[in-house]
Amino acid sequence: MKTLKKYFSLYLALFRTSFIADLEYRVNFLTRIATDIFWYLAQIITFEVLFRHTPKIGDWNLEQMRVFLGVMFVVDGLYMIILSENLDQFSEKVRKGDLDLLLAKPVNSQFILSLQKASTAMIGNLMLGTAWFIYSLVQLPDFEWLRLLWLLVLIPCGLIALYAMRFVMASTAVIFARSENLQFIWYQIYRLGMRPDSIYVPWFKWFILTALPVGVIASVPARALLEPPNFLLFAWVVVLSGLLIYLSNKFWKFALKFYSSASS
Template sequence: MTVIKKYWLLYVSMFRASFIADLEYRVNFLTRIVTDIFWYIAQIMTFEVLFLHTPMIGAWNQAQMRVFLGVVFVVDALYMIILSENLDQFSEKVRKGDLDLLLAKPANSQFMISLQKASTPAIGNLGIATAWFVYSLLQMPDFEWLRLFWLIILIPCGLIALYAMRFTMAATAVIFARSENLQFIWYQIYRLGMRPDSIYVPWLKWLLLTALPVGVIASVPAKALLEPPPYELFAWVIVLAALLIYLSNKFWKFALKSYSSASS
């Protein structure tokens, strides 16, 4: 418990430092929020236009798809706040030697490189995403609000799985020095997870829930709200999150064995 408290206090201090640093550039702070608002609008309009031509997409109607988008927006905002900036700059830190400084600190290196910087402008995005999510739920007739408790488990598990996959892909920069092409592949895979898994053919749906499990990020939490709960799938998500975080740590230790300092 003492270790958990130690790392929690360390993260809080890094988050505070990030917030102060971001506020030094207030125009950039607001611009990043506005930019993501346009992304939200683009996602919403894409599905709204599609529903002008069909009553169902995959297994969901228009109201259900709005709820799914709400889940996507909330999860994406949380990912942006906590992880995105650190993992997107992973390769750059390796090339510039910043990784050397992190490895020298008396703290877990994976923790430090993953959570060193928070993207605090995305807090505004989280507020907007939550507002859309609540609005979409209010449009659902006879929605069972107790189902929201599933999100307490499924969204953190989805974020952990997302983090583990993204971290493992980013950590290849330690071995190859430049891995931009792998990062491009990651973003294409991630985009698949931003769509409901029911729209994919069976083999691809299976792949996105197992071998490349980006489907657990938003589709599974949305299923908990919109469909009869598939308990076996929920159990798999919990096991998967634990397995992936374990494997990501193993890969990180393996990658560090081949790391040569930027100063060497």
């Protein structure tokens, strides 16, 4: 418990420092918000146009698809705030020798690498995504608001699974001096999770919920709101998140065996 409190306090300090640093560049702060707004609009417009030609895509109608997009925006906003900048710059830290300094700090190296910098500009995007999410739920007839309690478990588990997969992919930069192509592959994999799993054929749907579980990021939380509870699926997501975070730590320790200091 003391260790968790220590790391939580450390993260709050890092977050506060990041916020102060981001405010020094206000134009960049606002530009990053505007950029993601256009991304949100692109996703919304894409599905709005598609539903002009069909009443359903996969198992969901337009109102249900809007809920999925709301969940996706919230999860993506949290990921961008907490993790994205740190993991996207992983390769640069390795090449420039910044990893040496982080490994020398008296704190868990995976923790500091993953949470050193928060993208506080994305808080505005998270607020917009949450607003769309609430709007989409209001449009549903007879929505059971108690279902939102499922998100207290499923969204954190989805974020953990997303983080673990992304961290493993980023960690390959320690083994291979340049791993940009692998990072590009990651972005294509991530895009699979940004679409509802019901649009895929059954075998591929199984694949993105188990072997390459990007489907648990947004599709499973959305299903918890839109469909009868699938307790077996929800339990799998909880177990999966714990398994993936454990494996990511094992892979990180394995990758460090290949690391030679930038100064060597």
